[in-house]
Amino acid sequence: MDTEAQHMERDRSSAPADGPEEGSRSTHVPDRPAGSMSWGRTVLLGMLCTTALLLFSTFVLQPFLxxxxxxxxxxxxxxxxxxxxxxxxxxxxPGRGDVVVFDGTGSFVQEDESGENAVGALLHGAAASLGLVEPAGSDxxxxxVGVGGDRVVCCDKRGRLEVNGAxxxxxxxxxxxxxxxxxxxxxxPxxxxxxxxxxxSNSRDSRDHLGEPGGGMVPVERVIGRVDWLGWPLGRLGSLEGTDAFTGLRPTDHG
Structure with a gap:
């Protein structure tokens, strides 16, 4: 009988029947509680969704209360x-008849009228950009009603607004x-x-700032966007109805 084969047979038989082999030993790591992993994922998902909404609101479509x-x-x-x-x-x-949201800093409110600290302003701005709270006092x-070059007069003999004589x-x-x-x-201008x-009769607008620097005129660059849709309440959900009040007016007095 082959001596080498006998030695190999004895080696196998001498190993403990229920003991693990040397190469298969491992350290046991306790499993994390399922609840903590689920909570962490929920928080992470919430943060990602909030960030995505803020980015979308900042650059594409912003809710406005x-x-x-x-x-x-x-x-x-x-x-x-x-x-x-x-x-x-x-x-x-922006064109005549558009309903717009704009930053009135420098035209409707003074530069130094905001008394909110930087952190508070940031948090309020984030909440306002999601339509959760009222907008900043400067929005x-x-x-x-009038764009650059227009002559706007009120009122004519019949009590109507006139733009470029019409x-x-x-x-x-x-x-x-x-x-x-x-x-x-x-x-x-x-x-x-x-x-x-x-x-x-219930609006503070360009008329209220005629005697102030800028004369109540809003710089185009301060326009945040155009109001195109109603998102709430559900009974009024849909696109904002346009107007043809300014249709047919010549572009400006220079035209």
């Missing part, structure tokens, strides 16, 4: 609208309101906008 009745009946207090931030990104500019929603029938005005209780005759609320 309507804080006042200055745009009634078009927009009501508590409405949540969706502001299209791409509307004026590719060469287009406004109004309707564009009367405007403003069907969007709040019932019972006149186009303006304050008379004005202005020419809008280039790259500026003359904006007014639809509830003229």
């Amino acid at each position: 309507i804080p006042s009745g200055s745009m009634q009946p078009t927009l009501r207090v508590g409405d949540r609208v969706l502001v299209n931030k791409l509307a004026y990104r590719f060469g287009s500019e 406004f929603v109004k309707r564009v 009367p405007v029938t403003e069907e969007y005005l709040h019932p019972g309101d006149r186009p303006s209780e304050v008379a004005f005759d202005i020419v809008v 280039d790259d500026r906008l003359w904006v007014m609320g639809d509830h003229r």
Whole structure:
């Protein structure tokens, strides 16, 4: 009988029957509780979703909570609208009749009027960008009535607003309101906008800043976006109704 084969047979038989082989030994690691792993994943998923929403809101479509009745009946207090931030990104500019959200710093409010600290402003801005709280005190929603070069006058003998000599029938005005209780005759500088609320008797707009630096004109670069849709309440869900009040007006007095 082969001696080497006998030795190999004895070696195998001498090993413990229930003991592990040398190469298969391992250290046991206790499993993590399933609950803690699930909680961690939930938190991570929530952070990723919030970040994605903030980015989408910053660059594409921002919810905006309507804080006042200055745009009634078009927009009501508590409405949540969706502001299209791409509307004026590719060469287009705000047009007459557009309902826009803009930063009124330097035109409607002074540069130093914000008393909020940096951290508070950041948190409030994040919540406002998701439509969870009222917008910053420097953000406004109004309707564009005049663009650069336009001559806007109120009112003519029949009590109507005029743009470049043509009367405007403003069907969007709040019932019972006149186009303006304050008379004005202005020419809008280039790259500026003359904006007014639809509830003229309850709106602080360009008319209220005529005697201030800038004359109530909003720089086009300060426009955040155009209000294109109503997102809440569900009964009013849909696109914002447009207006043909300014259809047929010549572009500007220079045209």
